[in-house]
Amino acid sequence: MQNTEKQIEGEDFYITPEGYKCFTEKHHLKRGYCCKSGCRHCPYGFDKKTGTNKK
Numbered sequence: 735m736q737n738t739e740k741q742i743e744g745e746d747f748y749i750t751p752e753g754y755k756c757f758t759e760k761h762h763l764k765r766g767y768c769c770k771s772g773c774r775h776c777p778y779g780f781d782k783k784t785g786t787n788k789k
Contacts, residue, residue: 739764 741747746761759775762768772782779788 745758747755747757750756756774759777762773762775762777768776768778768780770780772780781788
């Protein structure tokens with residue numbers, strides 16, 4: 735995902751009750767690769783504990 739593309743709240747991300755920005759599965763798929771940060775909605779199945787992809 736290029737920096738010129740605007741992120742849309744509710745589509746690309748949402749704000750958690752704690753106040754953090756959480757990216758959606760749709761955002762990750764638009765970006766096109768796994769960042770290996772253990773994201774909550776990772777469509778690539780990355781497991782931060784093991785360092786491997788489950789999918």
